[in-house]
Amino acid sequence: MNYPAIIILSALSLAFSACSSSSDFHPTDAEIAKLERLLDGHKCIGNLRDWRRSYVRSPIFTQEEVAAAKRENRLERLENFDKRMIEFALRRADGRVIKAGRVKPKQYGDFVPTDGCSEPDCVNGGYIVPRDELFLECAAAPAP
Secondary structure: HHHHHHHHHHHHHHHHHHHHHEEOOOHHHHHHHHHHHOOOOOOOOOHHHHHEEEEEEEEEOOOOHHHHHHHEEEEEEEEOEEEEEEEEEEEEEEOOOOOOEEOOOOOOOOOOOOOOOOOEEEEEEEEEEEOOEEEEEOOOOOOO
């Protein structure tokens, strides 16, 4: 199952109202704390302290921007982000190259879900803030 596509589709279905958008792609510390409580101990994750973690709000693309991007043969411009949806990427820390802890992307383009990495060493998912709902499945055996 392709989670980034599901996350973006979910965000699009939730989006498009002025009160739910933001020009800031960073979730708040309180939102991340709620999400991390759900992730810690999850069968796919185990101890969250063993992972490098990155979080961003899901982008909102208006129909007009999507159409313009197609006409101009370019990617959609990232200008607004859905405050109700958070995407996350987790990568198991190895203690050498990949350090455990939160990583705050400087710009949205720095957020790379897994950079070719796959389970059980990388996990992507989403979180719907108002519903306190986590989107995360894994096919691999439970994390140690």
